[in-house]
Amino acid sequence: MTVTAGVLAADAAPRRLAGAMPRVERVAARAADATEAERAVILEEFWADVTRRGTPLVEALDGDPEHCAVTFLWRGHRATRQVLLLAEGLADPADLAASRLSPLPGTDIWHLTYRLRADHRGSYRMAADISPGEPPASPERLQRRLLSLSAHAAPDPLNHRRTPGRWPDRDTSVFELPQAPARAWTERRSGAARGRVERHRLPAGVLGAERDVWAYLPPGGRDGELPVLVLNDGDMWFGRLAFQDALDALVADGAVPPLAVLAPDSVDRATRSRELGAPDSHVPFLADELLPWAAGRWPLTTDPARTLVAGQGLGGLTSLYAGFLRPERFGNVLAQSVPLSAASPSPPSRIGDGASRPVTVRLDVGLREDAILGHHRDLYETLRSRGCPVTLNEYNGGHDWACWRASLAEGLVGLLGH
Template identity: 80%
Template structure:
């Protein structure tokens, strides 16, 4: 039973830094010294260097080695009226105006700097307002303008690190500060044996519709019945995030035993929200249809102690329900950023539980703390991992591999 230390540390709170940071300030000074004739060349040099380094720009703080100055940049032009940053865990959806970048007079540089603890990881998108005329003076009209603008946000063109979203969502840009936990098993690694990924369609059952399921089988076959991970949102994890590469690396390193993964598609956002809002039906599908179907095809364990269920957001809540309602099938659960306030914890499971949650998730963080204390007081083996980030696939990818090692590793 454990909890990550420093879960509620105040020093993890982001803080906007007023005015340009040294890198931007030097560019402004050089542009001013160069005059009209040389300004364009100075600014071109600045943007070339920004593209080479990649954005956001990260600068050390001389008086604070545990924090960094993180500067988001946008290259504006004559028609640019305002630029909005939409960053998970940094942008307040109720106060979008607080996430507007500032123009640097006499240049095409728009900038916004946050002081962030050096273990922060997150994703973001940006949107430039090129509407004719100045921005609205009224706070309410400005709020509406920015809300409309946010629908057109896109990845940062100067940041090549991306994470995909479920269509129709756009990709998002990703950044990780120097002390962010390493993503040791993310990405395809050369020279390791490859597992097999298959896609199957289950007949209509308790959900009332057929359902596609991704199946990962480890390389080299199995000498005995394989432990099983049931992972929600298979269309994202295997269809877009290439989670099989992470699994191959984990198995090759011996960080987890060879395992099978069953990952049902979420289909689309509306279907996902509707089905996960009815956890009893979802749990019946997983426990009474998916697992028996898979056990009839491959040498998989039926021992709940070696059967793990995992998910993010609403799928994390459904995973907790699975462990609470069907301990005969699920003995381990990994729930990431789940809305746990909706969970009836009256019947505490005997399952081993890992809870992942972001420090930037406000109320949901407190709810995870309360659930952790409730489970711990009932003797449930439970871990609470609070990472420095938000409600964010960029964070969940890193934490999922770490969680599998903690729950399944030797």
């Protein structure tokens, strides 16, 4: 069965809208006939209202209830030459000029509006260019200038909703449209019993180096062996995203049974790129070193039906390999935004007709992940044709921690819930 996160059937492709939306147009109209002193008051009132409401501005579109007009704003000054929006799933890295905001003549308002389906969720950063002189006229030189500018992108100062970033260690701003799937378990729950998070140093012989592992143990006493989630990128999930808050809420609601989580650290970008997605080393590390090490310390199940391996990007690729190469250890796989391509065979293709025992798979991918969306659909059909219990969850967003954070908890409920 295919599970689609979005509740709407309308076109999900983002579209940049020309001109300004009504709230910005009203300011422009008032400012056009005002004196300089009056204009200053009008703009101060506008920015005070925007600061109170937060950005981006979300407005209804006449005759189109399934989409919203979403306006990103920046308050410029005399030195501002251009403003760049880096929105995951919206910006085209090969054409950054298309993601620049437009100045509203006679004001300090810079604006950019997209028509987005009402279930969109995403993260973004912004950067203002205050270099001397006008931006280059040449498209090639302009692209180089904007690439340099993107290195200085930061969260939107008018949006107080943020999520931690990674490599570089900078926050990103988050926006969610009214019909985005609920994030029922992603925040710390007041009154929920707290599990504990420990950080251990594990000898990882197959990787040729020691490895830090984050371990989550649920609150309360132990009643039998605990189900296990092996979660890649522990440094992000526990070091930055405080995923223990979601786990505490899930357990408190009875959405999943009390479970243990083992989350290896990815160290750095180069180590992650080298190790994750390499089945000959990382899968044996998870199956033959991490799980036995943890079982010697805590009462963990050895039942593959109660063991889940999960990851995002290359971590999702590792998770697929783990499930299909070692089904006696991992009976459930949650793979989010896997970097599949026609040039690199998918895990089922590599290992023939799949595992010797059933492995339940959930695939998550964003509708804004154009390079891999079709490959996820192909993989879903391949697995289903081979009798694998598989679901495909397509959310309206990009290759984005803000999206993965929301759907990971939902995936745990589907795979390990009562």
